[in-house]
Amino acid sequence: MTSPRVTIKDVAARAGVSKGAVSLAFNHKPGLSEATRDRIFRAARDLGWAPDPAARTLAGSRVDVVGLAVCRPARLLGLEPFYMEFVSGVESVLTEHSCSLLLRLVRTVEEEAGLLESWWRARRIGGAILVDFRADDPRVEPVRRLRIPAVAVGHPSLTGSLTSVWTDDASAVGEAVRYLAALGHRRIARVGGAAALGHTAIRTAAFDEAARTLGLAGARQVATDFSGDAGARATRSLLTAPPGDRPTAVVYDNDIMAVAGLAVAAEMGLRVPADVSLLAWDDSQLCRLTRPTLSAMSHDVHGFGAEVARTLFGVIGGEGGGSRPVATPVLVPRGSTAPPG
Numbered sequence: 001m002t003s004p005r006v007t008i009k010d011v012a013a014r015a016g017v018s019k020g021a022v023s024l025a026f027n028h029k030p031g032l033s034e035a036t037r038d039r040i041f042r043a044a045r046d047l048g049w050a051p052d053p054a055a056r057t058l059a060g061s062r063v064d065v066v067g068l069a070v071c072r073p074a075r076l077l078g079l080e081p082f083y084m085e086f087v088s089g090v091e092s093v094l095t096e097h098s099c100s101l102l103l104r105l106v107r108t109v110e111e112e113a114g115l116l117e118s119w120w121r122a123r124r125i126g127g128a129i130l131v132d133f134r135a136d137d138p139r140v141e142p143v144r145r146l147r148i149p150a151v152a153v154g155h156p157s158l159t160g161s162l163t164s165v166w167t168d169d170a171s172a173v174g175e176a177v178r179y180l181a182a183l184g185h186r187r188i189a190r191v192g193g194a195a196a197l198g199h200t201a202i203r204t205a206a207f208d209e210a211a212r213t214l215g216l217a218g219a220r221q222v223a224t225d226f227s228g229d230a231g232a233r234a235t236r237s238l239l240t241a242p243p244g245d246r247p248t249a250v251v252y253d254n255d256i257m258a259v260a261g262l263a264v265a266a267e268m269g270l271r272v273p274a275d276v277s278l279l280a281w282d283d284s285q286l287c288r289l290t291r292p293t294l295s296a297m298s299h300d301v302h303g304f305g306a307e308v309a310r311t312l313f314g315v316i317g318g319e320g321g322g323s324r325p326v327a328t329p330v331l332v333p334r335g336s337t338a339p340p341g
Helices: 008-015 019-026 034-047 053-058 074-079 081-096 109-121 140-146 169-182 198-214 228-239 255-267 301-316
Strands: 065-070 100-105 127-130 150-153 164-166 188-192 220-223 249-252 277-282 295-298 330-332
Touching (some): 065 081, 065 109, 081 100, 081 301, 169 277, 188 198, 198 220
Parallel strands (some): 150 164, 188 249, 249 277, 277 295
């Protein structure tokens, strides 16, 4: 036997207020004390009730705000070219819809799951963009349960039934390794991102597979946190290995770490690319400002963000949006890669 559906009347009764008061609270209208508003939100949360999205549409409400929470340290996010480009792409589409972005930094994905729920119940957002998926990600269930219009930035193997937009990182990693092997490199290393992230795991598995296929017994990987400091430490540990074990080529999971790796090579008196080749990821402006310029797996990050935002408006409009990949990052050789000396 199915449980009776919770209604606004049930929330009002639980909070000891009228249905009109509940409507005022969820529409952020004046006329209620903060204590009453909090009591209404708490009652709704306890009962698992949220305003129906269809009812909002019929009532003529429009999407004014899209939510995006990022689980990264504030200092690192300010330095990361990927997120600056991604957010600018999202904003380019939101502007067309006279819509704003509500950006929040969180410490854990569990905190983000609670934040998304409170945003949605308080009607602060009309949709959400979710990034940096993990295996068994705790955000999937509440987004589905509350029917929050959302787009997940991640491979479908990580995002469940949520509409998702992603890049084929596995194919891109394979291309990077094959390119370096074709140049003659047999000892190739990868300085990867945070091990807990799903796309890091996908790249790690793809790197191992490409190394096995090509018979690269000297291939190895190091996990970091995407920061320049961590990238520098990882590079230093790789390049201080004995000459017979030292990699002749290194692939990085972002541009900041590749730039840091270039500085470490210079610090150790190694020439790039004569002594060691370096290959970055994402191909921001940083890659063209270094000497030598950095070869990179180039990715239109601004266009990626714009496509994610367009897909979200499709979901909000009831069109479904549809999960799909965007263009795979492509190799752009520059001055930092060459055959091993």
